[in-house]
Amino acid sequence: MKYIWLNITRIISKLIKQKGKYSFIDSIVANGKVLDVGCGNNSPYIIKTLRPDIYYVGIDIGVYNQTTEYNVYANKYILANSNNFHLKIEELSNEFDAIICSHNLEHCNDYIATTLAMIKSLKKQGDIYLSFPCEESVGFPSRHGTLNFYDDSTHKNLIQYSAFIAMLIENEMDIVFAVKRYRPALPFLIGLICEPFCRLLNKQAPTGGTWALYGFETIVIAKKH
Numbered sequence: 588m589k590y591i592w593l594n595i596t597r598i599i600s601k602l603i604k605q606k607g608k609y610s611f612i613d614s615i616v617a618n619g620k621v622l623d624v625g626c627g628n629n630s631p632y633i634i635k636t637l638r639p640d641i642y643y644v645g646i647d648i649g650v651y652n653q654t655t656e657y658n659v660y661a662n663k664y665i666l667a668n669s670n671n672f673h674l675k676i677e678e679l680s681n682e683f684d685a686i687i688c689s690h691n692l693e694h695c696n697d698y699i700a701t702t703l704a705m706i707k708s709l710k711k712q713g714d715i716y717l718s719f720p721c722e723e724s725v726g727f728p729s730r731h732g733t734l735n736f737y738d739d740s741t742h743k744n745l746i747q748y749s750a751f752i753a754m755l756i757e758n759e760m761d762i763v764f765a766v767k768r769y770r771p772a773l774p775f776l777i778g779l780i781c782e783p784f785c786r787l788l789n790k791q792a793p794t795g796g797t798w799a800l801y802g803f804e805t806i807v808i809a810k811k812h
Contacts, residue, residue: 603773603794606764606806608689611716612637619684620644622708624676624701625691627651631660634687644679648672669696676704683708686715693719693736698744699754706758709811714763717807719746721768727801732791734803748805760809768802775799 600609615621618640623630626645632655635643646665650657658664667675672695686705692698705715722745724736733739748767755762774792778785778800781792791797798804 599794604769604771606766606769606808607771608687608716608718609637611685611687611714611808615641615685615714618642620682622646622676622679622683622686622705624686624688624705625694626657626661626664627653629653629655629657630687631655631657631664635660644683646672646675673697673700673704676701676708679708681708681710684710684713686713688716689718690720692717692746693742693744695744698746702751702754703758706755706760706811711811713811715760715807715809715811717805717809718769719744719805720803721805722747723768724801724803727803728786730785730791730797731789732797734791734797734801746805752807755807755809759811761812762807762809764806764808767805769804769806770799770802 600607601613604610612634615638620642621634621644623634623643623645626647628651631643631645642662644663644665645661646667648667648669665675686709688705692701695701709715720736720742725745727735729735729738736742736745752762752765774794774796777794778792778796781796782800785792785797
């Protein structure tokens, strides 16, 4: 039943968020080697269930919100500490066909070093998916589940979009897709309709509608040349 629901979620997410994480997962080359940077919230289970053909490596500073046997689904699971996180990634030089880093950079001690380490870990023509809160989120209203950047006390880095894009380009990356505030149409509409109730109840709209309404999420997809 979990597998069926996960695939339904994937299909819906791909349809309404064509540049979202599920679409990126589907685009990874067959039998590719993938690094998942910040792999909590059942990420090993989700990614390996959707793409059993890939070789999955997860790295994190702890075991966060894993309700499944993460070490069974992950081909390799690396635990680092917050100070040597980027150094552990650097050790995996030129290994990966794809890297996923979804809402992790804002938590890192050194997000620039972590980004450069991920680039080093990509093979030539390898792809990377990056997402993080937009700069403007510091002015968004507070909401359960995070809407204002400071709603999450573990957020450390407010990443400047233009400087970040420039850093990628300066370090062997071609930008495939980049948007400062990702606002896919259908989730945006759902967020707009639900917003009066969500604001009253301090809730998030379904399908990421609240994030889409406000444009909370920056998304960058890039390829190493």
